[in-house]
Amino acid sequence: MRDNFPRLGERVMRRLDQLAVDTDEPGKITRLFLSPSHKLAMARVRGFMEAAGLAVEEDDIGNVVGRVESAVPDAPVFILGSHIDSVRDAGRYDGGFGVLSAIEVVEELRRRGEALPFSIEVLAFGDEEGVRFPATLSGSRALAGTFDFESLGAKDENGVSLAEALRDFGCDIDGIGEIARDPRRICGYLESHIEQGPVLEAENLALGVVTAIAGMCRFNVTVEGEAGHAGTVPMQRRKDPLAGSAAMILAVEDVARRTPQVVATVGVIESSPGAINVIPAKVRFSVDLRAPTDQVREQAKSKVEGRLREIAKERELTISFTPLDEAKATPCDPGLMRELSDALARQGHRVFTLPSGAGHDAMAMARLCPVAMLFIRCKGGVSHNPAEAITVEDAQAAIEVMLDFLLHFRPLEHQKLENSRALPESHGSRP
């Protein structure tokens, strides 16, 4: 294998550069779901898949599906993949790496004449970022049989509904239900993805095994006090909800800092009436809190609420919480994680595990089959940004580990786990 170094990595990097040409905005990478550039990217990915010997179909939700059959009759299917849509002004590796590295793996298996006891499908999902419509993971949800048909009425900023956009794209809405796979036929899903964070780089590691995709809760906090004149109300008599909110925001940060693996962010704050010479009457701010397990997230959330209520009480302010969104954590499959870790060790890597703070198609796929994710180091942890970067050596290493994983994977050993698997709930978390 080392004699090939880094042939596969070089080809995947070249193909990622080619894919980056398909954009809705010249000079940037912007590839929204069901846009003209999504169509172009699908055709390009189809070409790569066909060159790798995959039989290719495009389904009715805009996924590209490449398939290579096992010689074993009635063999189950292992799915590899990620997404080819992007945020606005994106980098070229988020999503694309997972799709194109999977194609690379299949092409190399074929070149070596390897016969596996399972068929392989490579999926290029089209709607992971959820930028165009107020819906997300449409492609992977359709596969998992959890597509939300009500989301067909969701509209983009031009008033075009998801249903209309699908029809204009050439998709048949009546065909979406048929995309769902039979869970008894699918033995696993592996997604390789850039880390989108700085942890692997800090550990000086190319690759890591994802333990879980963090769950998340979002809520608004409304704090009310007493408006008054900025010049006449003495400091001791004030009930200032904005000064109170400042203390509360620091408390949110403090709880997250003291709780391992919890991250919490206040991203929006509104003060009213919002005048320079008026003590505010009311403040509203948002909280986004994430953790790799539901228990840790719920504990952190109640700790935050408790601290905020205390601050409100001390300052004689009223406080209320409005839930906005909640998504349970998606644990990766322990069996697949172990096998992926074994593949890393066999390939000479230190085995390192980490949670994913961002959402991925694997969240939806976990409703269908056991899932695993392989993270690849990205420069500075930067993503959703043109500065996103990975190295050819790391790309090669990821492909080698995926190859090793598939060559050792035996689907029968996983089937007995199939019915005992807990199905994570999903409530439309945004990546």
Ligand SMILES: [Zn+2]
């Ligand atoms: Zn992604």
